[in-house]
Amino acid sequence: MQMYAVFERIAARLVPGTGGATHRPYLPLGAFEQYVKGLVAPTPAAQERFLEQARQQVTADDRVLLALWDLYASQGADAKALAAAQAVARNAPLDRQARFSSALSMIALRRYNDAFAVLQALHGETPSPVLSNAMGVIQLRRGSTPQTGLPSYFFNRAADEAPDNADYLFNLGYAYARSRDVDAALYWLREEVRFAPADGEAHLLMSQMLTIAGKKVEAQREFDLAKQLGTGQDPDALALTDAVPAGLERLVGRLDLRPHDRVNTAIANPAQREQLELAAFHVARGRRLFEQEDDRASANELRRAIYLRPYDDEPHLLLGRIYQRGGRLSEAIDEFRIAVWSRDSAEARVRLGEALLDSGDRPGAREQALLAIALVADHPEAKALLARIGGKAP
Structure with missing residues (x-):
């Protein structure tokens, strides 16, 4: 077992404090x-x-x-x-x-009563938002009453136990959407997109709730963004409607998940969330850190800004550039699409086109370059992008 001892010594050097920890049998x-x-x-x-x-x-x-x-x-x-x-x-x-x-x-075998009993016992031993969330999923699928516990009760408990987990917030908004509680659904879905602004399904649900509320212009904007970001549904079959689809609830598969970035802990006072000044402060810090190539710290600042002002284009543009610089092209494309949706600008179109080109989508990149030139005829970066693709401005 000398091999195990070698790896234990390596682990102890990599993670100080683990050297004396008890270990299980090899x-x-x-x-x-x-x-x-x-x-x-x-x-x-x-x-x-x-x-x-x-x-x-x-x-x-x-x-x-x-x-x-x-x-x-x-x-x-x-x-x-x-x-x-x-x-x-x-x-x-x-x-x-x-x-x-x-x-x-x-749950997968539809043995909901057995599954619920197991989850209830586990939560009684040690509470966990993962367990609360799974119990909410069961209640959503098998049906429930206020006496047995509505899905929203369990999803709300999960969100209280892990307030910055986007999946729990989505499920809570979705449960209210299924029960046609428009105001509650919109509240929690808007909270969810603060943490996961590129969640196409959340934007699609918001469009459906806004349609029910009679807010057609806002509903169309959310629907258009959902189509750009993509959802789990067939894009050709998507239509702006007030029908809430079944089966969108989200299960988390492991009990030991911990959030890596706790945005809430960085915002001392909830009353500050809507203040433009605080969001601008985080964007300015994020921009400085981006220029210093401290991408991790910059991304954290920009996520704080997005939490405060999810529909401002600038933090999405900067975060997209960080993802692009790190080779995370699909995430970069999502951020640039949100930036375009938030404020259609030549810069956002060019950034989106560059990311699409890097991902191999030359037709998509060309389309974005032409749209940028349509907005600003002499935009130098748009012309340079078009030249990289192989073409010229009309």
Whole structure:
């Protein structure tokens, strides 16, 4: 087991304070080899073969069993996934995750009562927003009453437990949308897009709620942005309507998720959220940090600005440039699309065109360059982009 000792020493140097931590029993090397091969195998069939070989050597190891659960759940083999999760012993280190995974499999198998009982027991032991959210999903799917607990109750509890998680905010807004509570749905969906401004499904739901409220101009703007950002629905079948589709609720698959950026902690007073001065301060800091190529700190400042003013174009433009510089082209394109939607400008069109060109979409890039020139005939960057693509201004 000398190999394990070497890796423990490396881990202790990389993460100070872990050297004296208690560790679980080592996997036998043969089982460990099959386990690792199963994690990195290129096809599901190969993954299953290696992981099942590991399981034969360590029949009750929770790491191997949960790796099998992940595999089977991703393939839609929910009965096999459930069996793997339920094989984890109650005293195993990953018992809590295993029981949650079994509840997710029960949800997929429509065994809602069994799943709810498991989640309720887990939440009684240690509360978690992931559990509250899953309970809300069950109530949304199986139907509920105020006596059994409405979906909005559980989603609201999840949002209280993790107030900056966009998925919980989306689910809360979606639950109100399903019950046609327009004001509550719009409130929570607007809160959600502060944290996830490129969430096309949230903008689509907002367009539907605004349609019900009779605000046709605002509804059309949200609908247009949703189409630009993309949703889980067929884009050709999308139409501006007041019909709220079923099946948009979001499940979170792991209990140990922690937010990496807690935007709320950076905003001391909720009353400041709508102040233009505070948003401008964060944009100015973000711009300076961007120019200094401190992209991580700059992105954090810009996200704070977007939280305060989600429909200002400048922070989206700068954040898009950070993503583009880091090679995160799909995220950059989303930010530039929001910037165009917020305020149609030649600069935003050029930035979007450059990102599209970097991603290989030459026709899309050309379209954006021409639209920029239509806005500002002598725009030098638009002309330069068009020259890169291979063409000239009309």
